[in-house]
Amino acid sequence: MPQPQGPRPHHRRAAAAGSLVLAVLCLGGGPATAAPTAERPARGADGGHRPDVRLLDTITVPVGTVLDGVPFGGVSGIDYDPRSGRYVALSGDRSEPAPARLHVLRLPLDAKGFAVRTxxxxxxxxxxGPDGKPLPRRTVDPEAIRWAPGGKGLLWAGEGDAAAGLPPFVREAAPDGxxxxELPLPAAYRPVLGADGTPVSGVRARQAFEGLTLSLDGSKVVTLTEGSLVQDGPAPTAAAGSRSRLLVQGRADGRPLGEFVYPLGPPTDAGPVPAGTRRGASEILAVNETDYLVVERTAKSGTDFGIRIWWTTTVGATDVNGRAALAGSERVMPKRLLFDFATAGVAPDNVEGLTWGPRLADGSRxxxxxxxxxxxxFGSPGTAFHLLAVRPGLLAVHSPDVDHDGCVDRADLRRLLRSGRAGDLNGDGRTDGRDIRLWGSYGRTFPFPRGD
Structure with missing residues (x-):
């Protein structure tokens, strides 16, 4: 391919559409509240009226169902292996009523949704555990799981028990469990209790590693805390948000590679918010090198949950890697609402797992x-599986930060057409005007303010 010195003539219009906003994406310092949080649905490159995300189907496995001779339920994580077409589901019932376990499942699809009802x-x-024995009761709280590259193992996260001083963890397991x-844990996350048992620093009880994902190449492990660390600020409440930490570690050695602040907003459902309402981040899923989907859960009662999926990015966010405590001036990860179950007419229940599934017949993910x-x-009818369709061309499979300098600007646009695979933002196997349009739409999705 020729080496262009800038956008080709027939690409200038697409480039100009994105450059007005995207030229200011290299962010400087500023208060954590400066990053945008947009609650209107994101619109993609085609500018049409097709919904960005649609709910296609829901099936429910009743409480008390037994699969393969063991109870099925308490599922807190799920992941799909495209090579085998199998899902792995992690039971998070703290080794009771059965030992901590995982189920391997098949969920075939047809033109309407799930092809099976169970x-x-x-x-x-x-x-x-490390001793080779099943994990004892109440010593572990499994929360998230991912296949290792090639399905040759599993990565799973546990919350530990901060009230008892037990730290959270990420462990790698063989296919047989x-x-x-275990990956090393940065000191900031380890729960420290005062003489009276009051938390001093580290993760809070039941607000540790709820989210786990792998980078698309499998080389990095990414975790997300459900709420803030003790030293970073108060826990999320019905009236106030919180600041979760997103941690990126090398899968081979656990070395911290980056750390960012995810802004967990307060409940915004219409009408009065019942006392005791809690909000937390219950899962994370990688989109590309810089972008993620995050499930935010608002729990009003044991059966009344608000579930939203947010699209967020580390582009422009402050890297707080190694900081023992947040100062409050960090620029947080911007985010945009992608899907809200309140608009779908379906009670989502307590959603804790999220994974990419197979490509659909119309090209949707x-x-x-x-x-x-x-x-x-708490009165739940059973384990719910929800199937969503994400419109083609909405999410980039490679980061618009083409040159990986931590911002999205005209330098990325100039490099895009000659950057090879990294410039194939829509994943169709070539780099062309479609990728430039997708690059431009990124600025409309994340309209960053100008840095200080």
Whole structure:
């Protein structure tokens, strides 16, 4: 391909559309509240009226269902392996009523949604601890799971028990559930209790590693806390938000590679907010090198949940890697509302798992979500699986930050057409005007303010 010195003539219009906003995306310092949070649906490159995200189907597995001879329920994480077409679902019931375990499932699709009304079991596995034995009752709180590259193992996260001083963790397991290793945990996350048992620093009880994802190349592990660390500020409440930490680590050695602040907003549902309402980030899923989807959960009661999916990015956010405590002046990750179950007419229940599924017949990307039924303890009817369709051309499979300098600006546009695979933002195997339009739409999705 020729080496152009800038946008070709027939691309100038598309480039100009994005440059007005995107030229200011290199962000400087500024208060954490300066990053935008947009609650209107994101619009993609085509500018049409097709919904960005649609709910296609929901199936529910009743409380008390037994698969492969073990109870099925309490599911807190899910992941899809495109090579085998299988899903792995993690039970988060703290090794009760059965040992901490995972289920391998099949959920075939047809033109209307799920092709089955109950997942097809393909095996279950008990997770082992470092001693090779099943994990004892109440010593672990499994929350998220991902296949290792090639389906040759599993990465899973546990919250630990901050009230007892037990730290959260990310562990790698063999396909049979056997323990392989545990990634090192940065000191800031370790729960520290005062003499009276009051938390001094580290993760809060039941607000630790709820979200886990891998980079698309499998080289990085990314975790997200459900709420703020003790030293970073108060926990989220019905009236106020919080600041979660997104941590990027090398999968091979656990070395911290980056850390960013995710702004967890307060509940914004219409009408009065009941006392005791809680909000937290319950899952994260990688979109490309810089962008993620985050599930935010508003719990009004044991069966009344508000579930929203946000599109967020580390582009322009302050890297707080290694900071023992946040100062409050960090620029947080901007985010845009992608889907709200309140608009779908379906009660989502307690959604805790999110994964990409297979590509749909119309070219849309599928998202599969799963809820935690808490073994029916709070009146949940069962484990819900939701199938969403994401419009083609909405999300870039490679970051618009083409040159990986932490901002999106005209330098990325100049490099896009000659950057090879990195410039193929829409993933169609070539770099052309469609990618320039997608690059331009990024600025409309994240209308960053000018830095100080």
């Amino acid at each position: 997942p097809q079991p393909a095996g279950s596995t008990v997770l082992s 056997g323990h392989r290793r 599928s998202l599969v979500l799963v809820s935690d039924d808490s073994a029916g303890a």
